[in-house]
Amino acid sequence: MEFPFNINRVLLKKFVKIRQNLLPEGFSGDRRISGDFSPKISDILDEMGRASAIAQGLQKAVTSGERLRNSDHTVYLLIDTEGKSGEGSVVGLLKVGKKKLFVFDAAGVHHEVQPLCVLDFYVHESKQRMGCGRALYEYMLSEEKTSPQYLAIDRPSEKFLGFLYKHYGLEKILPQSNNFVVYEGFFIAKSDQVNNGCSLLQSRSLNHFSTGTLSNAAGLRANEAEEHCDGLQQLYGRYAAHKPPSTVGKILQNVGIQQHQQQHDGGTSHLAFDMEHESVFGPVGDCSTQETCKSPKSFVIELNGEVNSAPTSCRLHHSTSPVKHDLKFSHSRLW
Numbered sequence: 001m002e003f004p005f006n007i008n009r010v011l012l013k014k015f016v017k018i019r020q021n022l023l024p025e026g027f028s029g030d031r032r033i034s035g036d037f038s039p040k041i042s043d044i045l046d047e048m049g050r051a052s053a054i055a056q057g058l059q060k061a062v063t064s065g066e067r068l069r070n071s072d073h074t075v076y077l078l079i080d081t082e083g084k085s086g087e088g089s090v091v092g093l094l095k096v097g098k099k100k101l102f103v104f105d106a107a108g109v110h111h112e113v114q115p116l117c118v119l120d121f122y123v124h125e126s127k128q129r130m131g132c133g134r135a136l137y138e139y140m141l142s143e144e145k146t147s148p149q150y151l152a153i154d155r156p157s158e159k160f161l162g163f164l165y166k167h168y169g170l171e172k173i174l175p176q177s178n179n180f181v182v183y184e185g186f187f188i189a190k191s192d193q194v195n196n197g198c199s200l201l202q203s204r205s206l207n208h209f210s211t212g213t214l215s216n217a218a219g220l221r222a223n224e225a226e227e228h229c230d231g232l233q234q235l236y237g238r239y240a241a242h243k244p245p246s247t248v249g250k251i252l253q254n255v256g257i258q259q260h261q262q263q264h265d266g267g268t269s270h271l272a273f274d275m276e277h278e279s280v281f282g283p284v285g286d287c288s289t290q291e292t293c294k295s296p297k298s299f300v301i302e303l304n305g306e307v308n309s310a311p312t313s314c315r316l317h318h319s320t321s322p323v324k325h326d327l328k329f330s331h332s333r334l335w
């Protein structure tokens, strides 16, 4: 992306790290120069943030100069010093920052953590699939002294998921009740610290899946996560964007849990379903307790034996997810 000023005069290196002061890390100019640079860098962040939002189909940009000024996040930029005009161009943007999150591990244990999160990632359309994204990501990893599996990703796009799989082999997602994606390996401590800087603030076992209290646990954890995450996320980026209504939620609402319960007896399996985020989390287990909706946004659905062939824990994040088809298939057979 080109700008009406010489990028090479403002951003002197191929990789540039920018924080709250909207100046490149290591900047050593005087007040006059910083007064000239920071509005230009703010413009760059605004334009790149806008382009990223368009590329991701978001209504609001996740990144802007103003937002970075008012946060403790870090933006990494990738610069092409040549550009079309020879005055340089901005090729990519990657924003990271720490957030407090509630995260489930593979055993369904609930942790309150503060990991480094990938909040925004964009490579200009003319430079995608040429390795620019990887170069920028690698730079960020080395600056942050971390590894890909320790990062939480804020609602990754299909392209980003493909990127993480291709370059880092990240595939197995640990299902969450919020929009952050973490991968297997997230909880593996690197040294005596959990998660290489991801501080474990609190953990609580909600592993009640086989005791018939899944719905309570699910209601509790979804509520807790919501309360917590609402405060943290609702003002930012993707959370400010319009969310299409939950199709699976509609199916479940229309059909009615009670009706479903009446039709089926015995051999039930439980899945916790987060309506807002279209996620189903488990593990599921056979259980005879008939529990229904515990809160407007989370409840437990009961499915008979057919669903046992579905994965025991899953996330309905993508429209193409085979899990979603499995679930719909199960519905159509049930109702």
Ligand SMILES: CC(=O)SCCNC(=O)CCNC(=O)[C@H](O)C(C)(C)COP(=O)(O)OP(=O)(O)OC[C@H]1O[C@@H](n2cnc3c(N)ncnc32)[C@H](O)[C@@H]1OP(=O)(O)O
Pocket: 052, 055, 056, 118, 119, 120, 121, 122, 123, 124, 127, 128, 129, 130, 131, 132, 133, 134, 135, 153, 154, 155, 156, 157, 158, 159, 160, 162, 163, 164, 166
């Ligand atoms: C937390 C978040 O920010 S989520 C939002 C992520 N950003 C976006 O989706 C915006 C649009 N996309 C982009 O800006 C870029 O494609 C990025 C940032 C995701 C990746 O940057 P790139 O420079 O393209 O990555 P790089 O060239 O290093 O790696 C390419 C790999 O990324 C994935 N990828 C990149 N573009 C695409 C695409 N159009 N379709 C599918 N996969 C893609 C693929 O795995 C690809 O490998 P392949 O070409 O062999 O299939």
